[in-house]
Amino acid sequence: MTTDILERPSLSQRLKQETESEHLRMHRLMEHGAPFSSRPAYASFVAAQYLFQRDVEHLFNDPAVRSAVPDLDMRGRQEAALADLRDLDQPAPQDVIASEGVAMPEALGWLYVSEGSTLGAAFLFKEAKANLGLSAEFGARNLAAYPEGRAIVWRRFVAALDSEALDSSQHDAIIAGANAAYARFGQLLTRYFGQP
Numbered sequence: 001m002t003t004d005i006l007e008r009p010s011l012s013q014r015l016k017q018e019t020e021s022e023h024l025r026m027h028r029l030m031e032h033g034a035p036f037s038s039r040p041a042y043a044s045f046v047a048a049q050y051l052f053q054r055d056v057e058h059l060f061n062d063p064a065v066r067s068a069v070p071d072l073d074m075r076g077r078q079e080a081a082l083a084d085l086r087d088l089d090q091p092a093p094q095d096v097i098a099s100e101g102v103a104m105p106e107a108l109g110w111l112y113v114s115e116g117s118t119l120g121a122a123f124l125f126k127e128a129k130a131n132l133g134l135s136a137e138f139g140a141r142n143l144a145a146y147p148e149g150r151a152i153v154w155r156r157f158v159a160a161l162d163s164e165a166l167d168s169s170q171h172d173a174i175i176a177g178a179n180a181a182y183a184r185f186g187q188l189l190t191r192y193f194g195q196p
């Protein structure tokens, strides 16, 4: 019995494993879009990021989400993406909120995709600086680390995911939410950059 419990993967492990193909698909879409090849291409990436962050932050209003992730107020990059668009002289794109009607537990899967993407963003941030001359104060705020640092903030999110307060009967729905969030970001990248 005890062994059974010990061997069961945590929610964070399941999310990583079971959405891996979607993460790889994002790599392929990003490679195809080559957002660091020019400022106009990068501005398209920021527009996709802005719309996705808007979808994610829409979920912050739900009290059940707030209680599952107590430090929500310091998360999210919608404002940063909007400021980057202004730096790049681009208007804010208009779209429906794709996460309308999403609630706990699926909402946590959306947050997972957004928060996890702050890790890969470390690499993207370097490219934005080196190739396009952008920074955490101009144009690349949406890729910059949170003030506390990427790893600490990520570990705290993983602790919320793996908290015992979250019943394991909710895990499948959270993974479905993560897949829906990846589908949305994939759709946005395809809208701006086309299919590979």
Ligand code: HEM
Pocket (backbone or CB within 6 Å): 012, 015, 016, 023, 026, 027, 030, 031, 112, 113, 114, 115, 116, 117, 118, 119, 120, 121, 123, 124, 182, 185
């Ligand atoms: C070319 C673009 C990308 C690169 C190079 C990249 C790279 C990475 C890397 C290296 C990690 C692992 C970091 C670590 O464990 O310390 C990671 C994690 C992650 N990335 Fe990406 N990423 C990219 C795009 C994206 C996009 C577009 C999304 C979602 C919108 C995304 C979502 C995630 C998630 C959710 C994780 C956490 C995985 C986990 O540990 O559970 N990534 N990424």
